[in-house]
Amino acid sequence: QVQLVESGGGLVQAGGSLRLSCAASGRTSSSVVMGWFRQAPGKEREFVAAITASGGMTSYADSVKGRFTASRDNAKNTVYLQMNSLKPEDTAVYYCAAGWHLSSNRYYYDYWGQGTQVTVSS
Numbered sequence: 107q108v109q110l111v112e113s114g115g116g117l118v119q120a121g122g123s124l125r126l127s128c129a130a131s132g133r134t135s136s137s138v139v140m141g142w143f144r145q146a147p148g149k150e151r152e153f154v155a156a157i158t159a160s161g162g163m164t165s166y167a168d169s170v171k172g173r174f175t176a177s178r179d180n181a182k183n184t185v186y187l188q189m190n191s192l193k194p195e196d197t198a199v200y201y202c203a204a205g206w207h208l209s210s211n212r213y214y215y216d217y218w219g220q221g222t223q224v225t226v227s228s
Contacts, residue, residue, distance in 0.1 A: 108132035108217040115222030126187040128202030140185040144198035153210035
């Protein structure tokens with residue numbers, strides 16, 4: 107069992123930056139793949155980024171490549187999503203998730219946080 111708690115969301119102007127954090131707890135929290143997903147009102151939950159347990163491999167959605175960076179500190183059991191050059195279309199609730207495969211498919215993730223709101227104003 108893995109418990110996840112996101113933080114760091116907020117309101118930012120277009121072009122600004124935010125860093126989301128996801129604190130993980132549980133016996134296997136440092137050995138799971140961590141993913142970031144987001145869901146805007148009226149839209150499906152979509153993949154944003156993922157990072158392997160070691161942090162050696164990452165994957166990004168095309169829409170955020172070059173702007174977002176996923177990282178993790180296993181000593182702190184925390185995963186981060188650094189978001190730069192934010193756009194209004196990045197506005198959504200952002201969720202972190204834990205699973206066993208580096209995948210953009212949300213069904214490969216077994217554990218989810220409660221989400222944190224990111225709002226980008228134009």
